[in-house]
Amino acid sequence: MSRLLYLQSGGPTAVLNRSAQGVIEAARAQGVAVCAAAEGLAGLRAGRLLDLDTASAADIARLGSLPGAAFGSSRDILAPFDDDAAGWQQLAEVLRRFDIGQVLLNGGNGSMETARLLQQLGERFALPLQVVGIPKTIDNDLEGTDFSPGYPSAAKYLASSLREVTLDVRSMAQQRVFIMETMGRHVGWLTAACALAALPGEAAPLLLLPEVAFDEPRLLAAVRQRLAESGCCVIAVSEGLRHADGRFVAQLHADAVYGHEHLGGAGMWLAQRLQQQLGVKAHVALVDCLQRAARHLVSAVDAQQAYRLGQQAVATALAGQGGVMLALQRQQGNAGTDWQLSPLPLAAVANRERALPADFIAADGLSVTPAFDAYLRPLLQGEQPLAFADGLPDLRCPAWPPLLP
Amino acid sequence: MSRLLYLQSGGPTAVLNRSAQGVIEAARAQGVAVCAAAEGLAGLRAGRLLDLDTASAADIARLGSLPGAAFGSSRDILAPFDDDAAGWQQLAEVLRRFDIGQVLLNGGNGSMETARLLQQLGERFALPLQVVGIPKTIDNDLEGTDFSPGYPSAAKYLASSLREVTLDVRSMAQQRVFIMETMGRHVGWLTAACALAALPGEAAPLLLLPEVAFDEPRLLAAVRQRLAESGCCVIAVSEGLRHADGRFVAQLHADAVYGHEHLGGAGMWLAQRLQQQLGVKAHVALVDCLQRAARHLVSAVDAQQAYRLGQQAVATALAGQGGVMLALQRQQGNAGTDWQLSPLPLAAVANRERALPADFIAADGLSVTPAFDAYLRPLLQGEQPLAFADGLPDLRCPAWPPLLP
Numbered sequence: 001m002s003r004l005l006y007l008q009s010g011g012p013t014a015v016l017n018r019s020a021q022g023v024i025e026a027a028r029a030q031g032v033a034v035c036a037a038a039e040g041l042a043g044l045r046a047g048r049l050l051d052l053d054t055a056s057a058a059d060i061a062r063l064g065s066l067p068g069a070a071f072g073s074s075r076d077i078l079a080p081f082d083d084d085a086a087g088w089q090q091l092a093e094v095l096r097r098f099d100i101g102q103v104l105l106n107g108g109n110g111s112m113e114t115a116r117l118l119q120q121l122g123e124r125f126a127l128p129l130q131v132v133g134i135p136k137t138i139d140n141d142l143e144g145t146d147f148s149p150g151y152p153s154a155a156k157y158l159a160s161s162l163r164e165v166t167l168d169v170r171s172m173a174q175q176r177v178f179i180m181e182t183m184g185r186h187v188g189w190l191t192a193a194c195a196l197a198a199l200p201g202e203a204a205p206l207l208l209l210p211e212v213a214f215d216e217p218r219l220l221a222a223v224r225q226r227l228a229e230s231g232c233c234v235i236a237v238s239e240g241l242r243h244a245d246g247r248f249v250a251q252l253h254a255d256a257v258y259g260h261e262h263l264g265g266a267g268m269w270l271a272q273r274l275q276q277q278l279g280v281k282a283h284v285a286l287v288d289c290l291q292r293a294a295r296h297l298v299s300a301v302d303a304q305q306a307y308r309l310g311q312q313a314v315a316t317a318l319a320g321q322g323g324v325m326l327a328l329q330r331q332q333g334n335a336g337t338d339w340q341l342s343p344l345p346l347a348a349v350a351n352r353e354r355a356l357p358a359d360f361i362a363a364d365g366l367s368v369t370p371a372f373d374a375y376l377r378p379l380l381q382g383e384q385p386l387a388f389a390d391g392l393p394d395l396r397c398p399a400w401p402p403l404l405p
Numbered sequence: 406m407s408r409l410l411y412l413q414s415g416g417p418t419a420v421l422n423r424s425a426q427g428v429i430e431a432a433r434a435q436g437v438a439v440c441a442a443a444e445g446l447a448g449l450r451a452g453r454l455l456d457l458d459t460a461s462a463a464d465i466a467r468l469g470s471l472p473g474a475a476f477g478s479s480r481d482i483l484a485p486f487d488d489d490a491a492g493w494q495q496l497a498e499v500l501r502r503f504d505i506g507q508v509l510l511n512g513g514n515g516s517m518e519t520a521r522l523l524q525q526l527g528e529r530f531a532l533p534l535q536v537v538g539i540p541k542t543i544d545n546d547l548e549g550t551d552f553s554p555g556y557p558s559a560a561k562y563l564a565s566s567l568r569e570v571t572l573d574v575r576s577m578a579q580q581r582v583f584i585m586e587t588m589g590r591h592v593g594w595l596t597a598a599c600a601l602a603a604l605p606g607e608a609a610p611l612l613l614l615p616e617v618a619f620d621e622p623r624l625l626a627a628v629r630q631r632l633a634e635s636g637c638c639v640i641a642v643s644e645g646l647r648h649a650d651g652r653f654v655a656q657l658h659a660d661a662v663y664g665h666e667h668l669g670g671a672g673m674w675l676a677q678r679l680q681q682q683l684g685v686k687a688h689v690a691l692v693d694c695l696q697r698a699a700r701h702l703v704s705a706v707d708a709q710q711a712y713r714l715g716q717q718a719v720a721t722a723l724a725g726q727g728g729v730m731l732a733l734q735r736q737q738g739n740a741g742t743d744w745q746l747s748p749l750p751l752a753a754v755a756n757r758e759r760a761l762p763a764d765f766i767a768a769d770g771l772s773v774t775p776a777f778d779a780y781l782r783p784l785l786q787g788e789q790p791l792a793f794a795d796g797l798p799d800l801r802c803p804a805w806p807p808l809l810p
Contacts, residue, residue: 012577039578067572068574069573072578073576074578076578161698164701167473167698167800167802168474172416173445178693268673284691285693286691288690289574290690293573294566295569390785391704392568395569397572397604
C-alpha cells in the first residue's frame with residue numbers, strides 16, 4: 001500500500017502544526033503509512049522524508065501544540081515542467097522510490113501553485129498521485145476560503161497586544177503616539193485586525209492599509225484630532241504601506257531602514273514624519289515573527305479548523321480527489337458560527353491574492369466597516385491553554401523522527 | 406483625620422496597578438481616606454486629586470488587574486528647594502489644603518529622589534507628612550531591593566515570546582538570524598532575561614548587554630558558529646548597546662534610525678551589520694512598550710509582591726516611618742523562595758542605578774552565568790489568569806473617580 005506524504009511550505013504560523021497533527025492522526029486512523037518532507041519541498045527534492053510511523057501518539061499531540069513548522073519548511077517552489085524538466089524528473093523518482101500515493105501540501109497561495117504542478121507531475125509521470133492543498137497563511141490572502149488558518153491567531157495576538165499597550169500609552173500625561181507595524185506586505189487583513197483592539201465605545205486605532213494609498217494630510221488631520229481629544233493616538237501600519245504611485249514607503253526609504261524590506265520600516269518612517277510634521281513623539285513596535293509564533297494567544301477556532309482541515313485532507317486524498325485545496329465556508333447556525341470544508345480546484349487559488357474587500361474599508365480610508373468586525377469576531381473566539389514549566393511556556397520538542405531509508 | 410495620597414510616577418508596568426490596589430485596600434481596611442494624584446506629580450501640582458473613597462471595591466479590584474497607570478503618570482520630577490522655591494510652596498499649599506498626611510510614591514530611581522525631596526518639603530513647611538516609596542520599574546535598576554515590581558513580568562514576556570519565535574526561526578531551511586531589541590537603556594536586566602528563552606539543553610540567545618562594550622569580531626564569530634551548528638541564530642540586544650567609547654550604537658546612527666533614541670534602533674543597526682559582514686538575512690523585533698504592558702504574561706510572583714508592597718507601604722506610613730522606600734529581600738525557606746519587606750532610607754536608593762552585577766555576566770560577554778538564572782527563575786513563577794471577552798482580553802476600565810473639591 002502506498003504512503004501519504006505531508007509537506008509544510010512557506011512561513012510558519014501558530015497553528016500550522018495543528019494541521020500536521022490532524023493529518024497524521026487521520027492517516028493512522030485509516031491505517032495509512034505517513035511521512036513528512038524534512039524542510040518542505042527542499043527536503044522532498046533531496047529524498048529526505050521523515051518516518052512519522054515511528055513517532056508516539058503523545059509526540060504527535062505535543063507537536064500539534066507547538067508554534068513553527070515541526071518538520072521544517074522552505075520557500076522553495078516548483079517551476080513549470082518546461083523550465084525545470086530535470087527537477088520534475090528528480091521529484092518523480094523520489095515519489096516513486098518512496099511509493100508516495102498522496103501529497104498533502106500545507107501552505108499559502110504560492111505553495112498552492114506548487115501543489116497544482118505536483119498534481120500535473122503525477123499525471124505526466126504516470127504516478128498514482130493525489131495532491132491536496134491545506135490552506136495556511138497569517139496574511140489571510142488565499143482565495144476561496146473564508147479564512148486561512150494562522151490568520152485568526154495572528155489577529156488575536158495583534159489586537160490583544162495593542163489593546164494592552166493602549167492602556168499604557170494613555171497613562172502618560174505627555175502627548176504621545178504609538179505605532180504598531182504589522183505584517184501583510186500586499187494585503188491589509190492583519191493591519192485591519194488591529195481595529196478590534198479598541199475597547200467598547202472607544203476610538204479604534206487609525207489604520208494604514210496597503211490597499212489604501214498613503215494620504216499624509218488626511219492622516220495628520222486624524223492624528224491631530226485624536227491628540228486633541230485624548231492626548232494620545234494609536235496607529236496600526238502595514239509593512240506594505242504604499243504611496244499613491246505604488247511604491248512602498250519602506251522601500252522608498254530603503255537606505256534609512258537598511259535596505260531590508262523584510263525588516264519592516266514603515267512604522268519608523270511614519271514616526272519620523274509625525275515628529276517632523278506635528279512635533280509629537282512616537283513609539284514604534286515591530287513585532288515581526290512574534291505575530292505568527294504567539295502560541296500563548298492562539299484562537300481556539302483557528303486551532304480547531306486547522307486540525308479539521310488536516311484530517312479532512314487525508315480523507316479527500318484517499319478518496320482520489322486530488323488537485324484541490326480544502327476551503328472553509330462559513331455556516332451561521334443556531335449554535336453560532338461554524339465552518340464547512342469543501343474542495344476547490346487548485347487552479348482557482350494558486351498564485352492568486354485576496355486583498356481586503358472594499359466593503360471592509362471605511363470611507364475615511366483609516367478604519368474598517370462593521371462588516372469587517374462581523375467577519376473577524378467569530379474567528380477570534382476561544383483560547384487554548386498553554387502549559388508553563390518553571391515559569392515559562394513548555395515548548396519542549398519531541399525527538400526528530402528518523403529519515404526513511 | 407488626614408488623608409493618604411497615592412501617586413504613580415514614570416513609565417507604567419504590567420503590575421503597577423496591583424500596587425495601587427494594595428494601597429487602596431489597605432487604607433480602607435485602616436479607615437483612612439485615600440486619594441490619588443491625577444497624572445502623578447503633574448496632577449498633584451495642579452491640585453487634581455482623585456477621590457478614591459467613592460470607588461467600589463469591585464472597581465478597585467478591577468483596576469488592579471489592568472496594565473498601564475490607572476490614575477495617570479508623568480515623568481515630572483521635583484527639583485531641590487533652592488532651584489524651585491515657588492514650586493515647593495505650591496506643593497505645600499496643595500498638601501495642606503487637602504490635609505495630606507501620607508504620600509505613597511510608586512516609581513523608579515528618579516521618582517525616589519522626588520519622594521526624598523517631598524519628605525524634606527514636609528519638614529520645611531511643618532507639614533505632618535510621611536512619604537514612603539513603593540518600587541516599580543521594568544528596568545530592575547533600583548538599588549537595595551531584590552527586584553522591582555514590573556521587571557519579572559517584562560522578563561517573563563520577553564523570554565516567553567523569544568522562546569516561541571525561536572521555534573519559528575529554526576523551522577526554515579534557509580539560514581536566518583532573529584534579533585529582539587529590549588528596553589533597558591543603561592542596564593541589561595531585561596536583555597539578560599532573554600537567556601531563559603532557551604529550552605533545556607539548547608543554546609541560549611546571544612546577549613548584547615549595555616554593560617559590555619560592543620565587540621563586533623566576537624559577535625560575528627559567535628553568530629558564524631551558531632549558523633554552522635544549527636542554521637539559525639537568535640540575539641537579544643539592549644536598546645542601550647554601546648561602543649567601547651561609550652556612545653550608544655543607536656545614537657551613533659541616529660540619522661538612520663530617525664534621531665529617536667526612544668524608538669530604538671540598535672536591533673536594526675545590528676541587522677545591517679550582520680547583512681554586511683556575513684551576508685545573512687536578519688529579522689528584527691522591537692516590542693517597545695508591549696514588554697511593560699503584557700498583562701497576559703504577568704508573573705504571579707510579581708503581581709503578588711507588587712500588591713504586598715502597596716499594602717505594607719500604608720502600614721509603614723501610618724506608623725510614622727516616612728523617608729523610606731520598601732525593599733524586597735529574598736528568603737529561601739522550605740516552602741521555596743519568598744520575600745520580606747523592609748524599609749530603606751530614600752537617600753540610599755534615590756537617583757542611584759543598579760547595573761547587572763559582574764558575576765551575572767559570563768566571561769564571553771555574550772551570555773549570563775548560572776547565578777543569573779538562579780536569581781531570575783523564582784521571579785517568573787506562576788501565571789495570572791486573564792479574562793477574555795468576545796475573543797479578546799477584557800480590559801474594560803472603571804469610570805474615572807471624581808476630583809476632590
